[in-house]
């Protein structure tokens with residue numbers, strides 16, 4: 734059985750104590766919880782305590798943007814899943830394209846991070862997506878299929894416990910969104926692979942320049958279960974409009 738829609742804000746490396754406080758107050762004031770819609774924000778590590786203090790007891794969930802594949806030890810600068818879980822996080826992103834591109838994260842590392850998240854009691858929000866060169870070259874099916882298969886192979890039956898996000902790299906922060914039909918095509922492809930793994934209940938979010946003006950059409954697609962929102966999640970009015978779209 735499919736779940737309701739989920740909209741997750743990815744603040745990326747943005748924010749500050751003051752800006753976060755106003756954003757969180759505005760989200761709490763403007764969000765009307767419903768059974769069909771869930772809302773979450775993924776904040777930078779230093780602000781997880783602030784987000785927890787603001788959102789505890791509310792219907793908004795929160796998460797982090799990355800984690801170490803290791804549980805503890807000599808990994809300077811890294812953050813373990815258990816540490817993130819201590820701050821009340823429900824979600825953690827794994828394999829965001831900015832991590833894959835700027836930090837050389839491989840499919841195997843992303844799968845290891847997703848596993849580490851589950852071991853810490855977190856729900857990994859695993860991102861997949863092709864660049865424009867890959868779309869024009871090998872094709873999105875090859876790239877997204879390879880990224881998905883790496884996660885499915887590593888997680889096996891636990892694949893049912895993740896959230897997936899399809900984020901075409903050419904649409905992230907570019908203002909160039911995939912059309913609803915383009916998103917649906919890839920989501921249907923992922924849905925088919927999920928069904929083969931008996932994990933059809935997994936939510937598959939779309940990300941890449943989601944705005945209030947295009948969210949409704951994207952979320953209306955049968956296999957789009959919500960959105961992963963970057964830039965627009967920093968504006969409470971815009972983000973709430975997306976959440977309600």
Ligand code: PGA
Pocket residue numbers: 743900904905906907908940941942943961962963964965
């Ligand atoms: P964007 O980012 O909404 O700013 O395009 C999406 C993401 O990177 O998750």
